[in-house]
Amino acid sequence: MLEIKELHKGFSGEEILKGITATFEQGKTNMIIGASGSGKSVFLKCMLGLFTPDQGEIIYDGERLNEMDEDRQKELRMEMGMLFQHSALFDSMTVEENVMFPLRMFTKMRKKERLEVANDILEKVDLTGLNQKMPSEISGGQQKRVALARAVVNRPKFLFCDEPNSGLDPKTATIIDNLIQKVTHESNITTVIISHDMNSVLEIGETIIFLKDGKIVWNGNNKKIFKTDNEAVTDFVYSSELFRKVRIAQNEGIAT
Numbered sequence: 251m252l253e254i255k256e257l258h259k260g261f262s263g264e265e266i267l268k269g270i271t272a273t274f275e276q277g278k279t280n281m282i283i284g285a286s287g288s289g290k291s292v293f294l295k296c297m298l299g300l301f302t303p304d305q306g307e308i309i310y311d312g313e314r315l316n317e318m319d320e321d322r323q324k325e326l327r328m329e330m331g332m333l334f335q336h337s338a339l340f341d342s343m344t345v346e347e348n349v350m351f352p353l354r355m356f357t358k359m360r361k362k363e364r365l366e367v368a369n370d371i372l373e374k375v376d377l378t379g380l381n382q383k384m385p386s387e388i389s390g391g392q393q394k395r396v397a398l399a400r401a402v403v404n405r406p407k408f409l410f411c412d413e414p415n416s417g418l419d420p421k422t423a424t425i426i427d428n429l430i431q432k433v434t435h436e437s438n439i440t441t442v443i444i445s446h447d448m449n450s451v452l453e454i455g456e457t458i459i460f461l462k463d464g465k466i467v468w469n470g471n472n473k474k475i476f477k478t479d480n481e482a483v484t485d486f487v488y489s490s491e492l493f494r495k496v497r498i499a500q501n502e503g504i505a506t
């Protein structure tokens with residue numbers, strides 16, 4: 251579990267995060283949504299320890315980030331997996347080498363064991379048989395799956411995903427969402443996902459916080475989001491054609 255208490259962060263006198271309090275639950279896909287510029291990335295960077303908050307607490311499984319010494323922070327980094335907008339694979343490494351990379355860096359596993367673990371995870375993300383391909387030889391969706399496999403190969407306790415679906419077609423995006431959810435449930439990971447993608451919100455928004463101007467103006471989940479009359483949320487959500495249609499269907503009693 252990851253808890254955030256009264257988090258503030260600003261730059262050059264301008265306050266960007268204005269007192270955020272939130273809980274990201276273990277074994278769930280927890281989403282952060284909000285318009286461009288609302289502070290999602292700054293929030294994520296604070297959680298990752300890339301920005302030092304001006305005030306407030308970030309608590310990983312009961313341990314305060316700001317009270318951890320350097321060694322503990324390094325250990326914590328090994329307990330984190332990350333999946334970014336661009337898959338950020340190593341172009342000169344095969345799929346298999348990409349996935350094994352964190353094991354080579356952070357564990358003492360022998361090659362045979364690394365291979366077994368990598369093959370196991372490649373199977374989970376449906377990439378069996380692509381081990382020897384180079385990133386340039388596979389599709390964008392497959393690259394994203396390799397990146398996800400690499401992000402979770404170390405069995406992280408926490409998984410951070412920043413716009414994991416950007417650049418993917420809706421069908422491939424749904425496959426990635428479902429895989430993120432599957433590994434989150436199976437390995438009981440605390441997963442935090444920043445997303446603009448309303449389909450993702452609908453698919454895997456098990457908990458959702460909505461940020462506006464650096465504050466949480468709504469929290470709930472993918473069921474409750476259709477029922478809120480919070481104007482900031484409805485403006486954002488119903489800018490999506492799909493969600494407008496779902497709302498109309500709900501009003502007409504076709505969908506629940």
Ligand SMILES: Nc1ncnc2c1ncn2[C@@H]1O[C@H](COP(=O)(O)OP(=O)(O)OP(=O)(O)O)[C@@H](O)[C@H]1O
Binds near residue numbers: 289291292293
């Ligand atoms: N390093 C920085 N120095 C100064 N200002 C920053 C810095 N990083 C972000 N900001 C400002 O913080 C505000 C929030 O930015 P942030 O990137 O968190 O928004 P976002 O919600 O992630 O937007 P998007 O969805 O477009 O990525 C913006 O006004 C931005 O200019």
